[in-house]
Amino acid sequence: MQSTVTMSAKPKLPPVAAVRVISKIRDVFSSLTRKMVPPPVVLIEMLSGFxxxxxxxxxxxxxxxxxxxxxxxxxxxxxxxxxxxxxxxxxxxxxxxxxxxxxxxxxxxxxxxxxxxxxxxxxxxxxxxxxxxxxxxLNWVNWGALGHCVQTGTNAIEHLHGMKSFEYISGDKERADIFDRGMVNVSAMELDPVLAVYDFSPFKTIADIGGGYGAVLCAILAITPGVKGILYDLPQTADGARQHFEAAGLGARVEVSSGSFFDGVPAGADAYLMKHIIHDWSDEESIRIMANIRQHIPMNGKLLLIEHVVPPPGVVHFSKFLDLEMLVATTGRERTEDEYRALMAKAGFRLNRIVPTIGLASVIEASPV
The missing domain is CATH 1.10.10.10 (Winged helix-like DNA-binding domain superfamily/Winged helix DNA-binding domain)
Structure with a gap:
């Protein structure tokens, strides 16, 4: 397993506004290119994308x-x-x-x-x-059942395998390992943009709920020497996380505990972080997870979600296709700012701000009420 601790200071990246302008220009050129090509050719190129x-x-x-x-x-x-x-x-x-x-x-x-x-x-x-x-x-066969998902509104994994998504993934060691390592890859890609725009140093202890092998928490602790961490995930993943933190020289600063965030979360943190967790679950399940955090978070604490935020109609954004991945593989969905605000309110939180990054995800910050 590759280490994710490769820095001791915040990464220096281009300004978010500049990157967004460049992205819009790219989207315009892509749209113009499609309009200049005969529609059947455009469709052939799209259909053969797989x-x-x-x-x-x-x-x-x-x-x-x-x-x-x-x-x-x-x-x-x-x-x-x-x-x-x-x-x-x-x-x-x-x-x-x-x-x-x-x-x-x-x-x-x-x-x-x-x-x-x-x-x-x-x-x-x-x-x-x-x-x-x-x-x-793993995901190839799931997308083959997209038609079933659109017809029924239910996900492909339950339809194809007769069990809930994460039960299916964790039910086989090879499957679980490929999934966990794949998520480490995605985390590594998104970490620098998040670390460049959000300051984690004011917190004393950050709890990463559903943090996998600890890629996100490792990177945060590497640039915030005074901060401690709590990693919470399922038992089979938590064991790998312990090895990861020890290899990174962070074992003394991190408490690793295991369990289900539907049953509860560890106490003792003033920031509770979840990266691409809430988008995996339905509104009801998401409220339950955040309500469990609400029971332990201090009034001056922060709930931090690293998620994609769906932009208004007409705006090109990866989240609109990632939402289909959620339809195919989970009970969850990608959400707009208003949808996150309403969801958090039902769990006892107030959405403070959304911090955009030069990547695809944003940091959604909330406080307990």
Missing amino acids: WISQSLSVVAKFGVADHMSETQATSAKVLAEKTGANADALYRLMRALSTVDIFREERVGEFRLTPIGAALKTDHPQSMRYFSIYQGQ
Whole structure:
């Protein structure tokens, strides 16, 4: 498991406003490009998009990028020998991915990594390898049942596997490990933008509820030496978190405890943090989780959610497709600012502010009432 503690100070990133302007310009150009191409061609490109995602997942599963470099080309034949793949099939796969800038084919059959492809390496500081495996190996079949989800309003995992989403994921060690490592990948990608805009130093103890292996809490504690942490997750995940904190040299500053946040949460923190937790659950379930936090949080404490906030109609944002992922895989949904405000009020909190980042997620800050 890769360490997520790579800094001792807040990351320096471009201003949020500047990045948002650039994103809007990109969206405008994307829209113009689609309008300039015949509609059937646009639809063919969209409909074949899953070819790319599945190709990425397979390359990640075989660990191809781990045996490659950005500076020197390697032959597909050599890579096939190192990864146990068929040489011809691997070459065809890599050739296809070279058209979307994952690899660069220097000569016939010889490839080097691009900066994008390098993020598929296991040891890349912002690796997306395990998230890619998760998408193609576990999540692939779920999206095949999107029609059922739209027809019934229920998720695909319960329909396909007869059990709740997280029961299914945690019910198999390999599945759970791929999922947890995939979520570590996503956390690493979103951490710098969050750390750059939100100051965690005023808190004495931060409790990360449902914090997985501790990627978020590790990064926060690394840049706030005076702060202590509590990591709370299911028993099988908490065991991995303990090893993670010890390896990062933070074991003495973190208390790791295990259980279900539906039954309760640990006391003793003045900030309760949840990253991409509330979006996994229905309104009723989300209120129950936050109400359990409300029982322990001091009146001067803060509830901090790191979530996507759905923007108004007409605004392009990743959250509008991520909401479909929630429909397919969970009982949850992505929410607007007004929906978060109403949800928090029912759990005994007042939404104070939403702090945007240059990434896709925002920090939603609330106080107990």
